[in-house]
Amino acid sequence: MNIGTEAPRRTRIQQEKRELILEAALEVFSTHGFRGSTIDQIAEAAGMSKPNLLYYFRRKEDIHETLMERLLETWLAPLRELDDIGDPMTELRSYIRRKLEMARDFPRESRLFANEILQGAPRIMPLLAGELKTLVDEKAAVIKGWMRAGKIARTDPWHLIFSIWATTQHYADFDVQVRAVLGPNRGGDGRFEDAARFLEQLFLDGLKPKG
Amino acid sequence: MNIGTEAPRRTRIQQEKRELILEAALEVFSTHGFRGSTIDQIAEAAGMSKPNLLYYFRRKEDIHETLMERLLETWLAPLRELDDIGDPMTELRSYIRRKLEMARDFPRESRLFANEILQGAPRIMPLLAGELKTLVDEKAAVIKGWMRAGKIARTDPWHLIFSIWATTQHYADFDVQVRAVLGPNRGGDGRFEDAARFLEQLFLDGLKPKG
DNA sequence: CAAATTTTTGACCGATTGGACAAACGTTAG
DNA sequence: CTAACGTTTGTCCAATCGGTCAAAAATTTG
Numbered sequence: 278m279n280i281g282t283e284a285p286r287r288t289r290i291q292q293e294k295r296e297l298i299l300e301a302a303l304e305v306f307s308t309h310g311f312r313g314s315t316i317d318q319i320a321e322a323a324g325m326s327k328p329n330l331l332y333y334f335r336r337k338e339d340i341h342e343t344l345m346e347r348l349l350e351t352w353l354a355p356l357r358e359l360d361d362i363g364d365p366m367t368e369l370r371s372y373i374r375r376k377l378e379m380a381r382d383f384p385r386e387s388r389l390f391a392n393e394i395l396q397g398a399p400r401i402m403p404l405l406a407g408e409l410k411t412l413v414d415e416k417a418a419v420i421k422g423w424m425r426a427g428k429i430a431r432t433d434p435w436h437l438i439f440s441i442w443a444t445t446q447h448y449a450d451f452d453v454q455v456r457a458v459l460g461p462n463r464g465g466d467g468r469f470e471d472a473a474r475f476l477e478q479l480f481l482d483g484l485k486p487k488g
Numbered sequence: 489m490n491i492g493t494e495a496p497r498r499t500r501i502q503q504e505k506r507e508l509i510l511e512a513a514l515e516v517f518s519t520h521g522f523r524g525s526t527i528d529q530i531a532e533a534a535g536m537s538k539p540n541l542l543y544y545f546r547r548k549e550d551i552h553e554t555l556m557e558r559l560l561e562t563w564l565a566p567l568r569e570l571d572d573i574g575d576p577m578t579e580l581r582s583y584i585r586r587k588l589e590m591a592r593d594f595p596r597e598s599r600l601f602a603n604e605i606l607q608g609a610p611r612i613m614p615l616l617a618g619e620l621k622t623l624v625d626e627k628a629a630v631i632k633g634w635m636r637a638g639k640i641a642r643t644d645p646w647h648l649i650f651s652i653w654a655t656t657q658h659y660a661d662f663d664v665q666v667r668a669v670l671g672p673n674r675g676g677d678g679r680f681e682d683a684a685r686f687l688e689q690l691f692l693d694g695l696k697p698k699g
Numbered sequence: 700c701a702a703a704t705t706t707t708t709g710a711c712c713g714a715t716t717g718g719a720c721a722a723a724c725g726t727t728a729g
Numbered sequence: 730c731t732a733a734c735g736t737t738t739g740t741c742c743a744a745t746c747g748g749t750c751a752a753a754a755a756t757t758t759g
Contacts, residue, residue, distance in 0.1 A: 288706095288757090290705080290706070290756085291705090308606075308607055309521075309523055309607060310520075310521045310523070310524050310603075311524070312523070312524030313521050313523030313524045315745080315746065315747085316747060316748085317745085317746085317747095325707085326707070326708060326709085327708095327747090327748085328707075328748085328749085329706075329707050329708070331748065332706070333706095336747080336748080366695070366696070369695065391606055391662075392606060394661070394662050394664055394665050395519075395521075395599055395603060395606070395661055396519055396521070396524075397519060397664055398664045402664070402668065405668035405669065406668040409665075409668065409669060410669050427697055428697060429696070429697055430693060430695050430697050432689050432690070432695070433682055433685070435674070436682060436683055436686035436687075437690075439655075439658060439659075439662075439683075440655050440686070440690060442658070443654040443657075443658035443662075444650075444651050444654045446654075447650060447651075448650075450605070451602075451605050451606075451650075451654070453608055453613070454605050454609065454620075455650060457609075457616035457617040457620065457621060458616065458620060458624050458646065458650075459646060460617075460621060463646070471644055471647060474644070475643055475648065475651070476647075479643070479648075479690070479691070479694060480690070480694055480695050481695060481696055482693070482696055483641070483690060483691055483693040483694035484577070484580065484640045484643070484648075484692060485641060485693055486638055486640055499735070499736095501735080501736075502735090502736095526715080526716065526717085527716080527717060527718085528715085528716085528717095537737070538718085538738095539718090539739080540736075540738070542717085543735095547717080547718080548717065548718090
């Protein structure tokens with residue numbers, strides 16, 4: 278009994294089945310959004326009956342909520358790691374690389390997040406204006422310090438962070454379009470390395486010709 | 489009779505009501521996606537009854553299809569305008585500016601498109617691999633010419649186009665997040681001008697400090 | 700073993716979904 | 730005015746939705 282949000286005590290089966298459900302729900306929610314997904318779809322993807330699924334998560338929203346909570350943890354980890362200790366340009370470069378790796382390795386998580394934001398972030402708005410804003414403001418201050426020290430060019434730190442998010446997550450969220458445009462030759466596995474090379478050059482030197 | 493896809497003959501009322509429906513559907517589809525939207529929602533937003541709406545568009549899909557067809561026309565217009573005649577750096581700069589203006593002035597269209605791509609582009613996949621790929625390949629060749637002529641730095645033209653799409657559309661698709669992070673002070677109407685300034689600098693010079 | 704507990708399932712519920720249809724209502728041309 | 734045509738609506742339908750419930754099946758505990 279007492280499986281819902283309150284009781285942390287879980288049997289072995291409960292832990293396993295909940296993971297199975299969350300895995301299936303990630304697949305379904307990330308491609309159809311919350312309202313576009315059905316419990317039946319998730320149950321089928323998890324290989325169990327609908328009532329059985331509802332035994333582990335009482336409501337459809339509970340699954341989505343659990344998924345979003347976990348997501349935000351791992352999703353902001355790369356930004357948290359952005360530190361004041363190393364060389365600024367190196368720090369930024371490895372932040373971009375980490376974000377691009379996440380787009381490659383966790384595209385469903387990226388799309389789940391994108392779906393939520395696209396639809397107005399009805400379920401995580403407080404987190405955006407709270408925890409997220411605090412973290413970004415903090416890191417923007419770090420970047421501003423680098424600018425004052427002359428380590429990187431003076432520009433808007435917030436929009437710099439946005440541009441890193443946008444360019445990297447694009448390869449997860451718009452993957453279908455990227456592969457369609459690149460075609461069968463260049464749209465293969467190498468596309469992430471091409472993207473990494475391009476982004477490094479863009480954020481380092483821009484497009485102005487050398488000389 | 490014969491209002492569907494076949495008969496182009498339309499009365500004055502039909503033209504007006506169809507526009508009314510498409511306007512309402514754009515609002516609904518862009519925030520909930522196709523499967524997450526209901527005919528009732530669209531009908532209510534258009535100020536008419538559901539059967540009345542179905543008199544003008546026989547199926548829910550027909551509305552979405554009409555909307556997507558129109559969208560792609562206007563959505564690719566800025567890229568089509570990218571021309572070989574002017575100064576390369578100026579051309580790219582004004583392309584970025586136009587795309588950012590579209591994110592500002594037509595955010596619903598941007599989100600409608602993003603929703604479709606996020607969900608695997610089930611309805612426009614042929615267009616992506618066909619018309620879109622052709623256009624991008626064509627413009628990539630133009631950009632490559634500029635690189636060979638030493639007018640802009642050598643890099644990957646396809647990923648350059650992706651990065652312009654990603655950074656500009658971000659301000660429409662992730663608008664909620666952008667405003668939440670910027671806060672009430674900097675998240676106002678001025679955010680698009682800040683973004684324009686930042687993107688111009690990024691694509692021109694990158695982040696490397698001057699000197 | 701047997702009792703207690705946890706897990707699974709089939710049947711079922713009211714609400715909502717996309718859509719059909721005929722009747723009522725407006726509009727327009729002769 | 731009136732007949733023809735275009736528009737609008739109330740009613741209805743089968744399918745699907747999220748979710749309940751009691752009973753069966755499996756597992757754990759003593």
